[in-house]
Amino acid sequence: MLQYAAMDPFEYHRLGMGKFNPSKAVRRQLRLEVYLPMGLAVLLLFAGGLLLRRAGVGDASVWADTGLTFLLGIVLILGVLLLVVVAAAAVGVWYLVRLLPAPFMEARTGLARTRQAALQASNRAAKAVILPSAGLNALRAAVSQLASIFQR
Numbered sequence: 001m002l003q004y005a006a007m008d009p010f011e012y013h014r015l016g017m018g019k020f021n022p023s024k025a026v027r028r029q030l031r032l033e034v035y036l037p038m039g040l041a042v043l044l045l046f047a048g049g050l051l052l053r054r055a056g057v058g059d060a061s062v063w064a065d066t067g068l069t070f071l072l073g074i075v076l077i078l079g080v081l082l083l084v085v086v087a088a089a090a091v092g093v094w095y096l097v098r099l100l101p102a103p104f105m106e107a108r109t110g111l112a113r114t115r116q117a118a119l120q121a122s123n124r125a126a127k128a129v130i131l132p133s134a135g136l137n138a139l140r141a142a143v144s145q146l147a148s149i150f151q152r
Contacts, residue, residue: 052058058066 049063053063
């Protein structure tokens with residue numbers, strides 16, 4: 001029988017299996033592939049900024065604008081990724097809607113028939129109320145017109 005093996009440090013802690021202790025090879029690979037490039041990039045950026053500052057290139061406003069540009073670039077990239085995800089979801093929903101089975105079309109047709117029947121019933125009910133009222137108003141107007149003729 002296969003046993004479940006925890007996959008990350010949080011699972012080790014959650015399952016009460018003690019502290020996660022990766023092997024030396026994994027830690028060495030982590031240092032070489034993650035921490036070393038990140039540290040070199042930070043050092044290069046710091047050294048480049050220091051050299052440019054000592055050379056008198058720009059003032060605080062220029063550096064603030066440069067930092068803002070970098071931040072906006074990151075936000076732009078994240079926004080484009082979000083747009084791609086939303087567009088992919090929209091296309092997926094479009095394909096799923098096209099694949100809906102025929103019973104949904106039958107249900108739509110049935111709902112359209114029900115709507116038409118309700119409209120016809122409401123029109124008949126309105127005519128039953130409106131026509132006598134309109135006839136009574138027409139009769140009152142005719143009597144009023146005749147009365148105005150004889151009163152002159």
